[in-house]
Structures are given as structure tokens and as C-alpha cells.
């Protein structure tokens with residue numbers, strides 16, 4: 001069996017030791033005589049799995065007691081609706097548009113109230129993060145929304161926007177657990193896990209208690225999308241994505257072993273530096289993002305020649321470096337180098353790029 005280096009933007013690479021453990025436990029989870037897939041979500045053994053997962057996540061992110069953690073299903077796309085449905089009590093919210101995902105979130109929110117786009121980087125194909133130090137945010141806006149790491153364009157908010165006292169809501173799908181975070185700066189942090197934390201099918205919503213104490217913004221909000229009900233039932237209102245949560249729990253333990261979020265950050269900075277340093281001196285490949293706003297997770301780059309880009313993607317795949325094709329809206333290449341991508345994967349990629357440049361430069 002040969003595993004490739006998988007640079008997919010998501011679903012994406014998971015730690016090999018987590019996959020091995022899952023394989024070992026597949027038929028008989030810790031003497032239960034069952035796979036986790038076959039267990040009741042109300043069983044004692046599963047209860048321990050989901051409680052441990054929440055406990056480890058709380059420890060990793062240092063989540064204060066007045067924040068609820070909810071494991072959800074439905075994709076980050078469902079959260080685009082859940083956010084306004086739960087929070088838009090004044091019927092108004094400010095959105096910062098830094099890419100496709102923020103745009104989609106704003107479009108969905110517009111179905112429920114007034115969306116004010118207070119900043120955007122659309123003018124330069126989302127290659128930078130706009131200055132958000134002094135935005136014109138309406139007094140009565142319910143929240144300010146960001147997509148913290150832009151998976152497609154490869155930008156990241158390294159400084160959070162000045163929300164002028166408004167609640168900050170962040171989609172962290174592609175930077176979840178990649179570096180330390182101060183949860184108290186946010187009203188809501190949410191993300192799909194299939195980029196950096198686990199298998200597709202699980203979302204994690206971390207929400208400050210007081211924001212959901214009175215229930216959702218609209219009485220028609222479906223029960224399944226009501227954060228208060230989900231939180232009160234400890235993510236067990238209905239059958240949650242049980243197996244996915246189990247895998248996430250294992251990834252949390254793996255991150256703890258890697259030194260927690262400080263350790264993850266050092267590991268991710270090291271990998272990103274190898275790739276960005278190469279891009280900065282290359283005469284063939286060019287990074288597409290303003291250096292100050294570069295993501296540690298998603299690294300888009302181009303040669304400027306579509307045929308050469310396609311050749312690169314094809315030859316890289318033959319060399320065991322897969323899923324390097326850029327998003328269809330950007331073109332070129334994109335290397336997603338999430339937590340579970342080993343340093344050797346990035347070193348191999350850079351060596352391959354250098355060789356390709358020598359042969360095609």
C-alpha cells in the first residue's frame with residue numbers, strides 16, 4: 001500500500017496514526033464487540049466518546065465555560081443560514097466579503113434580513129484582506145461576519161476586524177485548530193471539519209451562551225437549526241454524525257500530542273515557510289496573495305501559463321503529489337497544507353517544483 005501526499009482542499013489529509021487507530025477499532029471498539037458506526041448514540045460507550053471529544057476540544061481551544069460547543073451536521077453551507085436564523089434579531093448584519101464562501105454566506109443571510117457589505121477584496125480577485133480597522137458598521141447590526149481563512153484564495157485574517165462592539169461570527173472551516181485562538185473575541189466560531197479536523201459530515205459550532213439564551217431570531221427556525229435546542233441537548237437532540245465525531249475526537253487527541261495549538265502553529269509555520277520561501281525566489285511559479293495576508297493552510301500559485309499549469313498538475317500527480325489543481329474560479333495550482341500534512345510532503349512538493357522549473361523554465 002502506498003499513500004500519496006494529498007494536497008486536497010477538502011475533504012483532506014488526516015493524520016495517518018488516527019486512520020490506523022480507526023482501522024484497528026473498526027470491528028470491535030474497546031471490547032464493546034461493535035464498530036462505533038453500529039452503536040446507539042444514547043449508549044454509555046458512545047456518550048463517553050462525544051463527551052471526551054468536547055472535553056479535549058475545550059482544552060485545546062481554551063473554550064470558556066460560558067460558550068457552548070455543538071456538533072452538527074449539514075455542512076458549513078447550512079451554517080450560512082443558521083447564523084442569521086439564530087442571531088439576526090434586529091434583522092441586520094455586516095458582512096466582510098473576502099471570497100466565495102463569505103459571498104455565499106452573505107447571499108444566504110439576505111434571505112432573512114438586511115446584509116450590509118462593509119468591506120470587500122473583490123476588486124483584486126480576493127488576493128488580500130481589506131483594512132477592517134475602522135469600518136462603517138450600523139449601530140444596530142446583530143453581528144459582523146467573516147470567513148477567517150479563505151480556502152479558495154489563500155488569504156487569512158491575521159488581525160481580526162474592529163467590530164466596534166458588535167459580535168464577531170467567524171467561519172473557520174479551513175483554519176480550525178491550526179493555531180491558538182482567543183475564543184473570547186468571538187460570539188460564534190464555526191466550521192466544517194473536513195478541511196482540518198475530520199471526515200465530512202460534522203460541523204462544530206462554538207457559541208456564547210447569552211447569544212442563544214432567548215432562542216433563535218425567527219420563530220419559524222427549524223428545530224434542527226435552532227442552536228439553543230442543539231446546545232440544551234448536548235448535540236444529541238437527534239442522531240448526530242456519530243462516526244465523524246469519533247474521528248474528530250481522535251484528531252483532537254493527536255493535536256494534543258503534537259503540542260496543542262502552539263505546537264500545531266509551529267508545525268504549520270514551518271511548512272508554509274518552506275513553500276512560500278520557494279515561491280518568493282522562483283522565476284516560474286508565483287504566489288497569488290499579498291504576503292502579509294497569506295494563509296498557513298491554503299497556498300495558491302500560478303505559472304501564468306495555463307498549459308504549463310496543467311502539465312505541472314499532471315506530472316505532480318504521477319510523482320505522488322495529488323490534488324494540486326487550483327479552484328475552478330482561480331485556476332493555476334493550490335497546495336492545501338493542513339495540520340495533518342507532514343513536513344516531508346511540503347519538502348517533496350518544493351523539490352518537485354524546483355525540478356519542474358529547471359525543465360520548463
Ligand SMILES: *Cc1c(COP(=O)(O)O)cnc(C)c1O
Nearest residue numbers: 075076077101151171173174192
Ligand atoms: C469548504 C468550505 C465551506 C463549505 O463547506 P461545506 O461543508 O461543503 O458546506 C465553507 N466555508 C469555508 C471557509 C470552506 O473552506
